[in-house]
Amino acid sequence: xxxxxxxxxxxxxxxxxxxxxxxxxxxxxxxxxxxxxxxxxxxxxxxxxxxxxxxxxxxxxxxxxxxxxxxxxxxxxxxxxxxxxxxxxxxxxxxxxxxxxxxxxxxxxxxxxxxxxxxxxxxxxxxxxxxxxxxxxxxxxxxxxxxxxxxxxxxxxxxxxxxxxxxxxxxxxxxxxxxxxxxxxxxxxxxxxxxxxxxxxxxxxxxxxxxxxxxxxxxxxxxxxxxxxxxxxxxxxxxxxxxxxxxxxxxxxxxxxxxxxxxxxxxxxxxxxxxxxxxxxxxxxxxxxxxxxxxxxxxxxxxxxxxxxxxxxxxxxxxxxxxxxxxxxxxxxxxxxxxxxxxxxxxxxxxxxxxxxxxxxxxxxxxxxxxxxxxxxxxxxxxxxxxxxxxxxxxxxxxxxxxxxxxxxxxxxxxxxxxxxxxxxxxxxxxxxxxxxxxxxxxxxxxxxxxxxxxxxx
Amino acid sequence: xxxxxxxxxxxxxxxxxxxxxxxxxxxxxxxxxxxxxxxxxxxxxxxxxxxxxxxxxxxxxxxxxxxxxxxxxxxxxxxxxxxxxxxxxxxxxxxxxxxxxxxxxxxxxxxxxxxxxxxxxxxxxxxxxxxxxxxxxx
Numbered sequence: 040x041x042x043x044x045x046x047x048x049x050x051x052x053x054x055x056x057x058x059x060x061x062x063x064x065x066x067x068x069x070x071x072x073x074x075x076x077x078x079x080x081x082x083x084x085x086x087x088x089x090x091x092x093x094x095x096x097x098x099x100x101x102x103x104x105x106x107x108x109x110x111x112x113x114x115x116x117x118x119x120x121x122x123x124x125x126x127x128x129x130x131x132x133x134x135x136x137x138x139x140x141x142x143x144x145x146x147x148x149x150x151x152x153x154x155x156x157x158x159x160x161x162x163x164x165x166x167x168x169x170x171x172x173x174x175x176x177x178x179x180x181x182x183x184x185x186x187x188x189x190x191x192x193x194x195x196x197x198x199x200x201x202x203x204x205x206x207x208x209x210x211x212x213x214x215x216x217x218x219x220x221x222x223x224x225x226x227x228x229x230x231x232x233x234x235x236x237x238x239x240x241x242x243x244x245x246x247x248x249x250x251x252x253x254x255x256x257x258x259x260x261x262x263x264x265x266x267x268x269x270x271x272x273x274x275x276x277x278x279x280x281x282x283x284x285x286x287x288x289x290x291x292x293x294x295x296x297x298x299x300x301x302x303x304x305x306x307x308x309x310x311x312x313x314x315x316x317x318x319x320x321x322x323x324x325x326x327x328x329x330x331x332x333x334x335x336x337x338x339x340x341x342x343x344x345x346x347x348x349x350x351x352x353x354x355x356x357x358x359x360x361x362x363x364x365x366x367x368x369x370x371x372x373x374x375x376x377x378x379x380x381x382x383x384x385x386x387x388x389x390x391x392x393x394x395x396x397x398x399x400x401x402x403x404x405x406x407x408x409x410x411x412x413x414x415x416x417x418x419x420x421x422x423x424x425x426x427x428x429x430x431x432x433x434x435x436x437x438x439x440x441x442x443x444x445x446x447x448x449x450x451x452x453x454x455x456x457x458x459x460x461x462x463x464x465x466x467x468x469x470x471x472x473x474x475x476x477x478x479x480x481x482x483x484x485x486x487x488x489x490x491x492x493x494x495x496x497x
Numbered sequence: 498x499x500x501x502x503x504x505x506x507x508x509x510x511x512x513x514x515x516x517x518x519x520x521x522x523x524x525x526x527x528x529x530x531x532x533x534x535x536x537x538x539x540x541x542x543x544x545x546x547x548x549x550x551x552x553x554x555x556x557x558x559x560x561x562x563x564x565x566x567x568x569x570x571x572x573x574x575x576x577x578x579x580x581x582x583x584x585x586x587x588x589x590x591x592x593x594x595x596x597x598x599x600x601x602x603x604x605x606x607x608x609x610x611x612x613x614x615x616x617x618x619x620x621x622x623x624x625x626x627x628x629x630x631x632x633x634x635x
Contacts, residue, residue, distance in 0.1 A: 317610070324614045348607065356603050436599070437592050444588040 051106025116197025212245030349386025
């Protein structure tokens, strides 16, 4: 480890992995509830399990982003972190706030939670992915601003590189677009319109910049390819992301009451959204193919290549599958959306965080890379989780196509719950693929304790 | 030496590298943007240069053209088979058809990306399973 203050990344990574486990356990509970409707009812109703599953995803990814930034920025800026103490304090504040929120979801009915947490003062709750109580939302803003202050001050006092500037742009964007979660107009069209400014402009906008900068950083370190070459690829990826992603928000405006022209704008620009992911895959493989050194951390390189491919498939291909307005007319809100969501989140954001953790954790533990035994275990976990996710996506896609046919295309359309009965086979198969994913995750955690012949000290 | 401003990690280091990159780019354009039209250009290039181009370009032109043909056949024939076997009014026809098309098409695109990277690095590469055998001079 080049800078002592990089060590603050470690608790963030550990918390991220812990919350990831929670997300997957709730995913399995949800998967069972799709086929055994009263499983764990009334202790954990479906809507609560879903909320916990998606919120844990967001929170562990944010922990990963913050940990990654705390690790990367000192090295890029060639200086110690502005305030490691602030970073540690924020870690505990964020962890406690996140844990209390999850306990709140599970312990009391959602409406009671809203009452207890002052939702009547400023009504922000009740919207998908932004279900957090007002104090949690305010906490996120405070933590995000203090985190950005810390990171920005570090960059300002040190060297400015393209990679750190792109990361800052992504992180500031993340904070700014979260502010729209506080705007909850009575008019449902306006509500939905601006709700997407948080949700879409995060995952198909500024988060992609964070992904690009993390990927660029790890590729520079592991391949030894010239920084100038990697930075130029990064510029292209950032440009493509913003050009396609910002107006691509329109693919959420097809059916919410906005003017019809959004069907054109949304279709055209979101059809272009796979391009940055295409570029990212070519970028990652090209850099590894032209590597000038054999980095001992093979697992990190595998995650770097994997994130390119899986993000292209999940976000690019599966996104394109249902993004054109005439197709989306039939597929909107079906299991096809769930298939896309699963593979895109895993490929783009879970994998990039795992890549960063895979690269940084051994160094934070005092070695350049883990021993062979540990890396083999990690690579097994990579393949198990990735193949399981491919199958989860395929089964959900099959369920979605069937659902669309039975419920929307057929001359005698079936009611929603009847159609759900008919696609249970695919839900069962998805559940078993989910179990395989969990086994992969357990192997991933086991790889941290495998020991073996550690590579030279970092 | 500091790379120039238009250096994206690709410089023509071997004879025929630009043509090899063009071949793989046309392979991808045929799959993603202009199906048929891009293939015609690709096939035309292969026919024109198959004797005269440097070995690297010849290999990539041959791989890209023949895999486009095989890929096209795989997509069209099996898709037609699925439709003929199940009929358009059966829901499982659409499940099989859409899943098949998405998987085979994505696989070809991913292989095409890898072939493009190999061409950019001045290396020959044989597409798995359906790629023609590499010539001895590669």
